[in-house]
Amino acid sequence: MTSDERSDGSARPGRAGRRSGHAEPYTLASLVEVAARAFNERGYDATSMEDLSRAAGITKSSFYHHVSGKEALLRAALDRALDGLFGILAEPGASAGAPVDRLRHIVRRQVEVLATELPYVTLLLRLHGNTETERWALARRREFDQTIARLVADVRSDVDPVVAARLLSGTVNSLIEWYRPGRVPVAELVEAVDRQVFEGLLR
Amino acid sequence: MTSDERSDGSARPGRAGRRSGHAEPYTLASLVEVAARAFNERGYDATSMEDLSRAAGITKSSFYHHVSGKEALLRAALDRALDGLFGILAEPGASAGAPVDRLRHIVRRQVEVLATELPYVTLLLRLHGNTETERWALARRREFDQTIARLVADVRSDVDPVVAARLLSGTVNSLIEWYRPGRVPVAELVEAVDRQVFEGLLR
DNA sequence: GTGCACCGAACGATCGTTCGGTCGGACGCG
DNA sequence: CGCGTCCGACCGAACGATCGTTCGGTGCAC
Numbered sequence: 131m132t133s134d135e136r137s138d139g140s141a142r143p144g145r146a147g148r149r150s151g152h153a154e155p156y157t158l159a160s161l162v163e164v165a166a167r168a169f170n171e172r173g174y175d176a177t178s179m180e181d182l183s184r185a186a187g188i189t190k191s192s193f194y195h196h197v198s199g200k201e202a203l204l205r206a207a208l209d210r211a212l213d214g215l216f217g218i219l220a221e222p223g224a225s226a227g228a229p230v231d232r233l234r235h236i237v238r239r240q241v242e243v244l245a246t247e248l249p250y251v252t253l254l255l256r257l258h259g260n261t262e263t264e265r266w267a268l269a270r271r272r273e274f275d276q277t278i279a280r281l282v283a284d285v286r287s288d289v290d291p292v293v294a295a296r297l298l299s300g301t302v303n304s305l306i307e308w309y310r311p312g313r314v315p316v317a318e319l320v321e322a323v324d325r326q327v328f329e330g331l332l333r
Numbered sequence: 334m335t336s337d338e339r340s341d342g343s344a345r346p347g348r349a350g351r352r353s354g355h356a357e358p359y360t361l362a363s364l365v366e367v368a369a370r371a372f373n374e375r376g377y378d379a380t381s382m383e384d385l386s387r388a389a390g391i392t393k394s395s396f397y398h399h400v401s402g403k404e405a406l407l408r409a410a411l412d413r414a415l416d417g418l419f420g421i422l423a424e425p426g427a428s429a430g431a432p433v434d435r436l437r438h439i440v441r442r443q444v445e446v447l448a449t450e451l452p453y454v455t456l457l458l459r460l461h462g463n464t465e466t467e468r469w470a471l472a473r474r475r476e477f478d479q480t481i482a483r484l485v486a487d488v489r490s491d492v493d494p495v496v497a498a499r500l501l502s503g504t505v506n507s508l509i510e511w512y513r514p515g516r517v518p519v520a521e522l523v524e525a526v527d528r529q530v531f532e533g534l535l536r
Numbered sequence: 537g538t539g540c541a542c543c544g545a546a547c548g549a550t551c552g553t554t555c556g557g558t559c560g561g562a563c564g565c566g
Numbered sequence: 567c568g569c570g571t572c573c574g575a576c577c578g579a580a581c582g583a584t585c586g587t588t589c590g591g592t593g594c595a596c
Binding site for chain 1: 433492502507529
């Protein structure tokens with residue numbers, strides 16, 4: 131973390147000597163991925179454009195040739211996270227069937243999306259609402275959570291549905307705090323969350 | 334959020350005109366509370382010393398008369414959070430009895446500490462490890478989590494204890510994302526978490 | 537020759553922190 | 567009591583550093 135960044139070698143086009151023509155350009159998506167990873171490691175505000183450009187392998191001014199600014203990178207990353215989450219609600223399993231089955235489907239798919247879109251969802255879940263972009267993303271996220279809350283209310287009307295839904299979302303979302311791809315297979319993770327959420331620690 | 338901060342009137346000594354003597358000095362604890370609240374609202378890096386001093390009701394230079402710097406405020410707040418959490422482990426109910434009872438005691442008390450020390454614990458749970466202070470706090474926090482993980486392994490050896498412990502901590506810690514004092518009584522919150530953690534959503 | 541990827545240098549703004557100074561109440565002393 | 571001194575709370579102004587962003591220019595590929 132002192133200098134010579136980019137501890138993981140991914141998402142870095144092959145321009146080892148600036149020779150050999152264009153050689154795979156920096157796409158917006160690849161730079162957003164680099165940015166999302168850096169934002170998660172140090173936090174959005176603590177990550178400078180110098181950090182990002184160094185992680186991408188070019189200078190700060192060159193970096194601005196590909197992206198319009200810091201906040202645009204954040205918005206693109208949040209967009210990707212929200213698209214993944216709302217995509218779940220558009221699936222047949224989320225709208226058809228008994229409420230408990232729909233809830234179960236959403237929870238399991240949400241675990242999968244969290245795992246596959248980890249850097250982007252992590253950013254979404256750590257927002258503060260400082261800028262208009264962040265407030266917009268937070269509003270969409272609340273929309274998603276409320277859909278789940280209504281389902282929880284249908285499944286369990288005896289306990290406080292609001293509190294139960296918050297705890298459910300908290301359990302699922304807490305994956306971003308520790309899950310890293312590769313260690314635990316996603317399918318295994320889905321089963322673990324499903325069991326703990328619906329059956330609890332005491333069977 | 335544009336200007337004229339301090340939306341909540343607490344923690345502000347009565348020096349309405351600078352007249353009338355000393356009139357309750359700014360204690361370190363009261364300034365740490367102000368700082369912790371501000372850090373949580375905007376994030377540590379996005380909160381300037383100007384923000385903090387304005388929230389305290391004095392100028393930035395006066396603020397430095399009472400505190401040694403920004404990072405010292407963070408450390409004091411993290412200290413308070415960690416003291417609260419490790420205090421739980423020192424209680425008799427955390428070390429005596431069957432593992433399941435000890436786990437239950439810790440979980441219930443942890444909910445109470447999270448609720449009462451909300452701003453400080455929130456800060457602790459959102460660290461990035463950018464500075465030495467943050468890394469020290471994260472190390473202590475891992476220590477606390479591992480104690481719980483060992484207990485979970487004693488209670489449930491059939492499921493992956495590591496994953497189960499992470500999900501348990503995630504569920505409890507997710508309180509900081511939505512719980513605000515006053516809305517839901519702490520006792521009620523304790524019962525809701527206990528039931529959901531140990532019995533699950535399906536009874 | 538035209539255009540695009542890239543770069544160094546600099547912009548104004550804002551950051552955390554420091555410094556010199558003002559003001560008023562507390563206090564020692566005759 | 568009156569008075570000189572002191573000290574802590576407070577402030578405006580400025581420090582160097584770093585931030586996000588812009589600009590003019592260079593060089594290679596086509």
